[in-house]
Amino acid sequence: MLDDNVVLPVQVAWLIIGAFSLVWLWLGWWLGRKNNNLEDYMLAGRKVGLGFAVATAMATWVTSNTTMTAPQLAYQLGIWGMVGYSLGAVGLILFAPLARRIREIMPNGYTSGDFIRLRYGKTTWRIFLIISLFYSIGWLISLGMAGGLLIEALAGINYHYGMTVIVTICTIYTVFGGLRAVIATDFVQTIIILVGVIILAFLIIQQVGIDTIHARLEQERPMLLNLLLPASIMFLFNNLFFGVGEIFHSNVWWSRAFSFASGVGLKAYVIAGLFWLPIPIVAGFIALAAPALGINVPSPDMVAPLVAGKVLGLLGGVIVFIVVFSALASSLDSVLAATGDLIVRDIYKGHINKNASDDHLRKAAMYIIIGLGVCTWALALLRMATLGSLLHFTGAFVASTIWPIAVGLLYRHGNGRTATLAMVSGTAMGLIAYFTIGFYVAALTSAATSMVIMLFAFRQKNVFDWRALNQPSKIIGENK
Amino acid sequence: MIKTITMFAILTVLPLSFACANEIVISDDGTSAGYITLSWGKEDGGTYELNEIKDNQSISLYRGMDNAVTLSGLPDGVYHYKLDIDNGEASYNLSVTVKHHSLFRAFMFLTLGAIMFITLIILLFGADKFFTAQYPDQDNIDVG
Structure with missing residues (x-):
């Protein structure tokens, strides 16, 4: 769709892609050598310290959605769109006490599926797996799409080529290095993202000026500055609950809780949330400069790269390219690894090959990650939706899991039937809201429905015995 | 599951993503939130000019080779757009109602x-x- 806004020479783009790909691949290979068993491969030996824990939580949450969808929402929904997106940090902060709790009550756990199965039973577990895998695939597609869009927007390279390269590189180093490689690359990528975003914001404010941006918005797009823009008011808590739902249920965050050393999870998630909070605001602000610069925005999810490229030319293009490429890689590898774990243990080991050994599972994990990469590539080829609409569609699903997980982790009340009903009804109502009102209320409606049902759990007399969560024989594949 | 994703995407977004020939269409409909993406079919080397018609006056919104424009921050109202292709060789009109x-x-x-x-x-x-x-x-x- 783009022709007028290319700022990065094709050779420079390929050079950056090549250089960073080599670094990530080398790290994946080098760190992969230290994996001696399945626990090393899937959970980095359960010994991740605070520094790496903060970095991986933050880098994984700074995704293409932060660097490209936050500007899109600022461009579409104005000031509250930008602020609303930053409320995604609340999910990380609220997960902090749960991360500590998870480590305490399930020291031998591997996946979020382990918890749901032991806490609520097999029916709830299977529904949860459908929701979780649906979300993971949606997230992977949005990341693959973001890679293709970024490269096309900045360098004019065909979407399909750019997307293919990014998905392939991330898949390869995740296969080689497992979670250890994912966390180590996240650390490097966090530093790149933070420094890059700060430099970009500083340069854009310096060159365009806040007064100019405000004046042009007031003249041409007054509703973007209107704090009473109805859709953006509706979006505020929607995004908060979407973020909470994503984090509470996803094995990306549970696998980290299991992999962090004892006592690290609580601090790591709080610090990561606080560091993450300003990033969407800074990224979103970049989008608001588009009208002042007279930039045409063919697709709203490309607004940030277009603005940076227009204002800063080659330098801006290079910085944005590196930042988003790092953000993409840090999330793509994490989702691939964590979704691979979920499929290996909860689907392959749990349903297909119950007697598989650890060595067999480790090989299966590698093949499953490759399969996920291929699946992501094939679906991203279709380029079915904008990033924002694709992502928020999954909000109806994940927000329905918030209450079953929070209640299930902290209270003895609530059984499988209540949790199942909460997830199914929440998802259904969220989808109805998505189609009848808009993407900006899907997660909120889903979470509200689920909450009402789960509150009935406290009226139930039967209570859960926590010891069922900490029995090695009950964990799938755990040595008896 | 993949089939479900594809089906939902096809039902909700895909029909809006491809404009037929050069006709101007709304490819991302956020009329209840004040934003829209207008797009049209693309021909190699074609130049396009999108204008808003307001009080019988034409206001240029975009001129170039892209085949889509996203407009946002629109207040309630009826908006009339006109797409000129290759300096007026062909033109298409579209009216959009924004209601928050x-x-x-x-x-x-x-x-x-x-x-x-x-x-x-x-x-x-x-x-x-x-x-x-x-x-x-x-x-x-x-x-x-």
């Missing part, structure tokens, strides 16, 4: 969100003491 959600509905969702947020905070940080007091024989935290 009511503030009542917006604040209903805001209030609902605030209530849920407070409930979640209580559940995560405070309620264990309340429920432990209510059910003193049940330990809510220790694994045992």
